[in-house]
Amino acid sequence: MTVTDVLICALGALALGSALLVVSTRHVVRAGLWLVVTLGALAGCYLVLTAELVAWVQMLIYVGAVVVLLLFAVMLTRAPIGASDGLDRSRWPAVLVGGGSAVALGALLVEAFRWSSIRPPAPGTAERIGAAVFRDWVLPFEVLSVLLLAALVGAIVLSAPRRS
């Protein structure tokens, strides 16, 4: 076991454990805070795999914006301190869907790579990702930006005051 193996195992365990806490804790806001830990540990995994840019994008977008927005929305509506009993969670379907997709993805991964060893690619620096996005994948990038623009316009239309 190298240092990398140990690190990625520890971070993976941290991500998995805190993810389980996200779905099992009865404290609504604490679930959001555990999500911060999960996503942070995931960013750490990316970092260990030398995907630097992806790791920091994960921090900036998911931890710094998405979870904060989520916490903001929860606190704005209903955020009791302490455990809440009436949480509407359908346990068994969730276990079925979550466990099923995890097993399917794991089986797919094992089936695809079985015993082949993979040479690690060059580190995912900003320069490399930038070159890949703007040289090889310009069209998907532009299509995605159109999609985002459409979502933005939609959000403005939905939130604008209605004229009668």
Added chain:
Amino acid sequence: MGRIVIELLLRVAGALVAFLTLPLLVGQLEHKAMAHMQGRLGPMYAGGFHGWAQLVADGVKFVQKEEIVPAAADKTVFRLAPAAGLLPYLLVFLLLPLGPGLVGQALDMGLFVVLAIVGVGVVGMLMASWSSANKYSLLGGLRGAAQLLGYELPFVLSAASVAMAAGTLSLPGIVEAWRPWWLLWQAPAAVVFFVSGLAEIRRPPFDMPIADSELVFGYLTEYTGLRFALFLLAEYAGIVVVSALTTVLFLGGWKGPFADHQLGWLWTLVKVFAVSFVVIWVRVAYPRLREDQLQRVCWLVLVPVALAQLVLTAVVKVVL
């Protein structure tokens, strides 16, 4: 191997020392500057010589105060919040370059990393505001989250303008690429960055989340003693971080009138403290913005200016 480890330890220790001293120096500077500007006597007396012991007295006072955790609070989160608010700034100190080669850890995309880490700081504030079980705290936290989410945009956009101009995301690389005429070229971005930086660290006139005349003391209402002192330290660390980032991105970092290589660290420090002084000066000079004005300034002034600056940067970059 041994040498690399020792060098790494030295760099981390250096960043830690900077983290423990610079914010306190800024704190003392704030006491003195505000006392002079407002004719206050307290910070002139403590310790005899020009009130040098004011900060020590403050520290002693904070240590003596009772630690109170409200009965209805979520105690774990309440206790962890100050650490969550302080830790991001500690990490940023590792990445700020002081002089040529004098940096905790020179990363290829240092600017991006710094922006990502500073953005996480809001979580600590949300934790504090919610776990206090106090409506004023919660209101302060909600104001703060709305403010930080909004001002993140001009903050990142104006920093992106410099990164485009320099053609790199590395903080030392940006200083290397910097030329004096950028002061003019990047001036709008510098102003936008500084103003939204003030809002990011919730300093007056952008201290709506604390607003002591409306919300008691916002998300800090229930904090006492050392935990309150930690939040205060986070605020001063925030001033140093924003001043240092403004220095590195817009004012040329370690570049000075002469002897850049020998005295680089001195030029950086001089610039950082000059910008910190402006941060303090602004606090004394301007009244707090109203909540709706705050959002208007962000979305109707800062974001358009930052976008215009991006266009200007791109045009100049293509023409040259």
